[in-house]
Amino acid sequence: EDVVVSGVAYNRNEAKISIVGVPDRPGIAAEVFGRISDSHIVVDMIIQNVGYNSRNDISFTVSKEDFAATLKIAETLCKELGAEKVISDEKIAKVSVVGVGMKTHCGVAAKMFRALAENGINIEMISTSEIKISCVIRESDLDKAVQAIHNGLIINAEPGI
Amino acid sequence: EDVVVSGVAYNRNEAKISIVGVPDRPGIAAEVFGRISDSHIVVDMIIQNVGYNSRNDISFTVSKEDFAATLKIAETLCKELGAEKVISDEKIAKVSVVGVGMKTHCGVAAKMFRALAENGINIEMISTSEIKISCVIRESDLDKAVQAIHNGLIINAEPGI
Numbered sequence: 663e664d665v666v667v668s669g670v671a672y673n674r675n676e677a678k679i680s681i682v683g684v685p686d687r688p689g690i691a692a693e694v695f696g697r698i699s700d701s702h703i704v705v706d707m708i709i710q711n712v713g714y715n716s717r718n719d720i721s722f723t724v725s726k727e728d729f730a731a732t733l734k735i736a737e738t739l740c741k742e743l744g745a746e747k748v749i750s751d752e753k754i755a756k757v758s759v760v761g762v763g764m765k766t767h768c769g770v771a772a773k774m775f776r777a778l779a780e781n782g783i784n785i786e787m788i789s790t791s792e793i794k795i796s797c798v799i800r801e802s803d804l805d806k807a808v809q810a811i812h813n814g815l816i817i818n819a820e821p822g823i
Numbered sequence: 824e825d826v827v828v829s830g831v832a833y834n835r836n837e838a839k840i841s842i843v844g845v846p847d848r849p850g851i852a853a854e855v856f857g858r859i860s861d862s863h864i865v866v867d868m869i870i871q872n873v874g875y876n877s878r879n880d881i882s883f884t885v886s887k888e889d890f891a892a893t894l895k896i897a898e899t900l901c902k903e904l905g906a907e908k909v910i911s912d913e914k915i916a917k918v919s920v921v922g923v924g925m926k927t928h929c930g931v932a933a934k935m936f937r938a939l940a941e942n943g944i945n946i947e948m949i950s951t952s953e954i955k956i957s958c959v960i961r962e963s964d965l966d967k968a969v970q971a972i973h974n975g976l977i978i979n980a981e982p983g984i
């Protein structure tokens with residue numbers, strides 16, 4: 663589903679769901695994603711930051727088509743796990759910088775974040791790997807974001823990368 | 824730095840730093856990673872989940888060698904940005920499942936999390952891409968984690984993948 667434009671990839675077809683305040687103990691993530699997987703729903707990003715007071719928030723994205731069904735599952739899980747609440751948002755998009763050998767990661771990440779910042783785009787979530795830096799932003803900011811990253815980074819024009 | 828064992832990758836040489844309660848507005852992530860990049864420090868993972876009340880937490884990992892220097896930078900940034908505090912932890916490790924075409928992502932993620940859970944290993948942070956599901960865990964759990972994932976998942980024995 664990701665559209666790749668010589669180093670910048672983006673996906674408009676994303677919705678995010680967060681199960682807030684899950685118990686931060688072994689087995690919780692397994693239960694959440696086991697249940698979603700059993701429902702044959704494909705998850706794109708999974709993001710979990712550091713927990714506090716034995717609680718944590720687990721966020722993930724699915725396609726907009728799967729959003730309603732996944733939200734139901736998340737709400738059921740929230741009750742079963744004794745989590746605090748579910749929050750969700752369909753008006754997001756994912757924008758990524760893709761490149762091999764980004765272990766000089768930090769320079770590229772800084773440039774990407776700078777490009778977004780200079781265009782007043784708030785970065786809502788961040789997830790990275792060696793080859794990809796992904797940011798969740800407002801869907802309405804996506805076109806501006808892709809343009810900004812193209813302008814701000816020297817993208818090796820290798821099609822399909 | 825990642826050691827890859829036919830589908831399972833791990834990195835013992837990681838330390839995590841979180842700048843807690845940064846203002847959740849454009850420009851903050853750019854400032855944080857611009858400063859670290861200018862100091863010639865390589866960042867591995869960057870994780871940021873959804874913010875609350877106009878605040879968010881930005882977490883990242885660096886090598887243990889770079890930890891002390893990065894912590895100083897983070898503490899300076901914390902003051903300058905008016906963030907709440909810095910938390911850090913050297914006793915972590917990263918364990919990942921690596922595979923191409925993991926858009927059936929959720930099944931693999933669920934299996935990985937289940938393998939860890941069944942061995943009583945708490946998953947502290949999660950970050951994913953299409954080809955990699957990474958978890959931050961206690962460093963002391965790493966050997967058990969790698970073994971558990973090998974046992975729990977059918978890993979295509981392609982060396983170097």
Ligand SMILES: C[C@@H](O)[C@H](N)C(=O)O
Binds near residue numbers: 690710940
């Ligand atoms: C919060 C969740 O990730 C939990 N720590 C687990 O290990 O499943």
Ligand SMILES: C[C@@H](O)[C@H](N)C(=O)O
Binds near residue numbers: 784785845880881
């Ligand atoms: C918290 C931080 O990511 C902020 N939202 C930014 O855009 O820089």
